[in-house]
Amino acid sequence: MPGGARASGAQAGLRRWLGRGMDTHISLPIFAAILLVVIWVVTLRTIANQGEAAQQAARASSRELIDTYEAQLARNLGSIDQTLKVLKYSVELNGASDALRQLNRHGLLPSGLVFSVMVVDRDGIVAASNPAVRQVSVADQPFFQVHSASKADTPYVSQTTTDAANPDWHMHFSRRIGDRNGQFAGVVVVAVDPAYFTSGYERSRMGGHGALGLFGSDGMLRSLRVGDTISWGGAIPAALDDSGQLAASAWDGVRRYTSMRPLHGFALTALVGLSETEQLAGFEQRRRNYLWLAGSGSLALVLVVALVCVLSWQMTRTRRRIRRFQETYAAASEASVDAFFVMRSQFDAKGTITDFVIEATNTRAEKMSGMRKQELRGKLLCEVMPGYRANGMFDDLVKVAILGGVHEAEWQSSHPAVAQLWLHRQVVPVEGGVVAIVRDITERKLAEERIRHMAHHDDLTGLPNRSMIRDRLDQAIRQASRNGRCVAVAFIDLDGFKLVNDGLGHNAGDELLKLVGMRMGDCLRHNDMLGRFGGDEFVVILADQPDDPLSVTPVLEKIRQAVNEPILLDGQEVQVGCSMGVVMYPRDGADPNTLMMNADAAMYRAKEQGKNVFQFYAREMNASVEEKLVLLEGLRNALDCGQFSLLYQPKVDLRSGRIFGVEALIRWQHPEHGMVSPARFIALAEESGLIIPIGDWVLQTACLQARAWSDAGLPQVTMSVNVSPRQFEEKRLVERVAQALSDSGLPAHALEIEVTEGIIMRDLAQSVGKMSELKAMGVTLSIDDFGTGYSSLSALKSFPISTLKIDKSFVSDLADSADDQAIALAVISLGHRLNLRVLAEGVETEQQRRFLLENDCDEMQGYLFSRPVPAAEMQTMLLAQAQAQATLEVAA
Numbered sequence: 001m002p003g004g005a006r007a008s009g010a011q012a013g014l015r016r017w018l019g020r021g022m023d024t025h026i027s028l029p030i031f032a033a034i035l036l037v038v039i040w041v042v043t044l045r046t047i048a049n050q051g052e053a054a055q056q057a058a059r060a061s062s063r064e065l066i067d068t069y070e071a072q073l074a075r076n077l078g079s080i081d082q083t084l085k086v087l088k089y090s091v092e093l094n095g096a097s098d099a100l101r102q103l104n105r106h107g108l109l110p111s112g113l114v115f116s117v118m119v120v121d122r123d124g125i126v127a128a129s130n131p132a133v134r135q136v137s138v139a140d141q142p143f144f145q146v147h148s149a150s151k152a153d154t155p156y157v158s159q160t161t162t163d164a165a166n167p168d169w170h171m172h173f174s175r176r177i178g179d180r181n182g183q184f185a186g187v188v189v190v191a192v193d194p195a196y197f198t199s200g201y202e203r204s205r206m207g208g209h210g211a212l213g214l215f216g217s218d219g220m221l222r223s224l225r226v227g228d229t230i231s232w233g234g235a236i237p238a239a240l241d242d243s244g245q246l247a248a249s250a251w252d253g254v255r256r257y258t259s260m261r262p263l264h265g266f267a268l269t270a271l272v273g274l275s276e277t278e279q280l281a282g283f284e285q286r287r288r289n290y291l292w293l294a295g296s297g298s299l300a301l302v303l304v305v306a307l308v309c310v311l312s313w314q315m316t317r318t319r320r321r322i323r324r325f326q327e328t329y330a331a332a333s334e335a336s337v338d339a340f341f342v343m344r345s346q347f348d349a350k351g352t353i354t355d356f357v358i359e360a361t362n363t364r365a366e367k368m369s370g371m372r373k374q375e376l377r378g379k380l381l382c383e384v385m386p387g388y389r390a391n392g393m394f395d396d397l398v399k400v401a402i403l404g405g406v407h408e409a410e411w412q413s414s415h416p417a418v419a420q421l422w423l424h425r426q427v428v429p430v431e432g433g434v435v436a437i438v439r440d441i442t443e444r445k446l447a448e449e450r451i452r453h454m455a456h457h458d459d460l461t462g463l464p465n466r467s468m469i470r471d472r473l474d475q476a477i478r479q480a481s482r483n484g485r486c487v488a489v490a491f492i493d494l495d496g497f498k499l500v501n502d503g504l505g506h507n508a509g510d511e512l513l514k515l516v517g518m519r520m521g522d523c524l525r526h527n528d529m530l531g532r533f534g535g536d537e538f539v540v541i542l543a544d545q546p547d548d549p550l551s552v553t554p555v556l557e558k559i560r561q562a563v564n565e566p567i568l569l570d571g572q573e574v575q576v577g578c579s580m581g582v583v584m585y586p587r588d589g590a591d592p593n594t595l596m597m598n599a600d601a602a603m604y605r606a607k608e609q610g611k612n613v614f615q616f617y618a619r620e621m622n623a624s625v626e627e628k629l630v631l632l633e634g635l636r637n638a639l640d641c642g643q644f645s646l647l648y649q650p651k652v653d654l655r656s657g658r659i660f661g662v663e664a665l666i667r668w669q670h671p672e673h674g675m676v677s678p679a680r681f682i683a684l685a686e687e688s689g690l691i692i693p694i695g696d697w698v699l700q701t702a703c704l705q706a707r708a709w710s711d712a713g714l715p716q717v718t719m720s721v722n723v724s725p726r727q728f729e730e731k732r733l734v735e736r737v738a739q740a741l742s743d744s745g746l747p748a749h750a751l752e753i754e755v756t757e758g759i760i761m762r763d764l765a766q767s768v769g770k771m772s773e774l775k776a777m778g779v780t781l782s783i784d785d786f787g788t789g790y791s792s793l794s795a796l797k798s799f800p801i802s803t804l805k806i807d808k809s810f811v812s813d814l815a816d817s818a819d820d821q822a823i824a825l826a827v828i829s830l831g832h833r834l835n836l837r838v839l840a841e842g843v844e845t846e847q848q849r850r851f852l853l854e855n856d857c858d859e860m861q862g863y864l865f866s867r868p869v870p871a872a873e874m875q876t877m878l879l880a881q882a883q884a885q886a887t888l889e890v891a892a
């Protein structure tokens with residue numbers, strides 16, 4: 001494939017591919033996939049952001065709460081420590097027993113509902129308490145042991161515990177009491193309910209699983225509130241900062257945003273934990289919402305896209321199918337020899353079709369309209385074909401557009417682009433208009449015209465033929481009958497045509513017929529008619545004549561003279577005549593058949609009268625025609641009925657006078673008409689085809705006879721048999737000759753076939769071929785009637801013949817006619833130059849014989865020596881000759 005073609009192919013492929021990409025069912029899923037990615041990226045990103053924000057908020061909340069909780073604890077612990085300090089001061093100042101009373105009196109003791117206070121002496125015995133308790137020993141309590149063992153003046157915070165002095169769970173906050181010397185004097189203790197430290201738990205902020213707690217530097221929980229549950233004890237393993245980190249709480253494993261903050265002045269740390277689940281519940285809800293929205297949106301998108309894709313795919317398929325149909329239709333219509341006009345009806349306000357607008361056409365339509373497709377499109381039909389209303393086409397189109405159906409018509413175009421062309425239109429309805437398919441049928445019309453012409457005219461001369469002659473005669477008769485006039489009909493047969501045709505060949509014969517036809521035609525008036533009836537027969541119809549046969553004689557004479565004019569054919573001047581039989585309507589017949597039959601009979605009479613004349617019809621003429629028919633009928637049975645016989649005419653050597661051969665001549669013994677001459681029936685047999693079986697019979701009989709003479713001990717003579725044109729042209733002639741020879745046992749060299757020049761010249765190549773075949777068999781050939789035909793001398797050289805027979809017409813006047821003498825001499829000389837023997841026919845007189853002998857003619861045949869005689873007589877002659885010969889030889 002060339003590079004350019006490949007590139008344009010690739011471009012077309014790319015265009016097709018891009019075009020496909022534009023299809024909704026392909027582009028939409030791509031777009032939808034992108035949209036889905038965007039939706040999910042945005043959704044997940046939003047979720048991630050919101051999750052992060054929610055976590056940060058939770059962490060911030062946790063930090064905020066630890067701040068608040070620290071402040072609260074600072075206040076609570078400050079108040080407790082203050083109480084401890086006041087109590088310590090008071091005990092150190094007033095003694096253990098009065099200290100509480102004094103403080104209580106001054107309202108400096110906290111409510112016993114919140115705190116219980118206790119003063120423990122140096123022995124660990126509760127010296128005073130509020131509310132009052134039994135004097136029990138708390139020496140085993142850690143706070144006592146810590147303070148009694150250390151001089152540090154720092155507050156001590158115990159585990160959450162119960163003891164004998166206070167069975168409720170509580171925490172001990174304690175300080176050391178010193179005496180004036182600083183020695184250990186006891187301990188002041190504030191016991192606090194652990195719930196006190198988590199009372200700031202706000203459910204609204206901390207949820208049901210938020211944690212608020214306090215634990216010591218020993219890692220042990222002093223108080224922990226989770227929802228409504230308060231607990232203590234247990235260790236806090238991880239030490240976290242106050243940033244609200246997410247960690248699993250040690251006491252219940254729940255993940256919380258946890259913040260821890262050590263408290264100033266006490267070995268305590270505050271703890272705030274916000275449940276991750278609760279803190280992120282809002283976000284989780286939103287996350288689910290987002291996911292649901294994105295999921296359901298995606299699903300809806302996928303479903304919608306799938307639905308649209310299916311519809312689009314179906315529409316694309318439909319569109320493609322339509323496009324393919326349109327392309328196929330366009331390609332087909334482009335390739336079509338027909339022009340297509342797709343037209344839309346145009347209506348007026350009343351809904352009547354006023355015209356048609358051309359919407360689409362093909363290339364052929366361009367040629368037919370002389371306008372380009374672009375110009376045609378949108379044009380009103382009346383603009384393209386101004387005459388289409390006048391010629392009825394508009395009405396036809398309207399009828400189809402309104403009523404449907406198919407309209408077809410043929411018309412001869414007057415449009416300038418296709419003027420004179422014959423067109424065929426087929427109009428079919430379509431939605432909103434019509435489609436007209438227009439075809440150029442000029443060729444068909446011309447062919448039809450040609451066929452019509454051929455059916456009524458003679459191919460060779462172009463003249464009306466037999467059927468048209470009859471039609472025209474019929475017309476002329478009807479017209480004459482109406483007008484009270486006459487019609488003259490001349491049946492014309494050329495004289496001498498056969499000679500030209502046989503001698504110069506068919507082409508020359510055809511040329512002659514054409515020339516003669518033209519000459520005759522030139523003699524006629526406009527309303528007369530000349531036709532060729534067949535062969536060399538012509539018919540002239542002279543219409544509208546008066547009832548006087550003499551009125552037509554001038555034109556008939558003119559025709560005769562025109563035909564008689566010499567004609568130059570193939571460089572040879574020939575001359576033909578014509579015999580005319582003339583009839584007049586109505587006197588010689590009332591119908592074409594009768595008139596033609598009578599004209600034919602008159603023509604035959606003209607022939608009999610010596611040819612080249614015209615003969616008006618007379619009733620008695622029909623007798624000869626009837627006679628011919630009777631003769632033909634008899635000829636059909638003659639062979640079967642054994643009515644044929646052969647006569648034999650001797651052929652004599654001019655110099656020795658010896659019979660060297662005989663010519664077989666047929667005779668017909670008719671049961672009613674007596675002996676019928678071959679001159680009368682051979683042509684009839686030839687015409688009817690009966691010559692083939694008759695000729696076969698002659699060949700067989702002659703060969704048998706020759707063989708019989710030979711068998712009878714007579715010297716061998718050559719048997720000459722005439723072969724007619726039809727016989728010679730018959731395919732199996734050579735076979736038939738061979739058959740006759742083999743049937744009779746006659747040697748081939750004893751048989752001679754006589755053919756005329758005319759026969760050979762009909763088809764020279766085939767004739768020479770056939771003659772060569774016969775010669776190859778050993779059969780000799782002679783040319784009969786030499787001099788009457790038109791053998792070309794160069795052709796004569798190629799004939800495989802042995803003898804030329806000078807026609808008897810040149811012999812009969814040999815004594816008186818210098819012309820005939822010249823011809824005879826020329827033939828003799830020619831024959832000799834071609835190494836042929838020359839035989840003169842029809843020698844009747846001694847003068848003729850002498851002339852021929854003196855001029856070196858070789859052989860003769862004629863009444864002078866013998867008429868044709870029956871076989872027995874011929875046998876006697878041959879026997880006599882043989883005996884005379886024998887006598888001579890004995891004498892010698």
Ligand SMILES: Nc1nc2c(ncn2[C@@H]2O[C@H](COP(=O)(O)O[C@H]3[C@@H](O)[C@H](n4cnc5c(=O)[nH]c(N)nc54)O[C@@H]3COP(=O)(O)O)[C@@H](O)[C@H]2O)c(=O)[nH]1
Nearest residue numbers: 665666678679698722723724784842843844861862863868
């Ligand atoms: N195809 C066939 N044609 C045949 C056959 N037999 C005869 N013919 C042809 O018929 C034509 C008339 O023949 P016919 O009447 O027999 O006349 C022949 C002779 O009788 C006649 N002739 C012979 N000598 C003379 C004479 O001195 N004067 C004179 N006026 N006539 C004479 O000539 C005829 C022979 O002519 P040709 O054949 O040219 O030698 C005739 O054309 C025959 O050929 C047949 O069997 N088949």
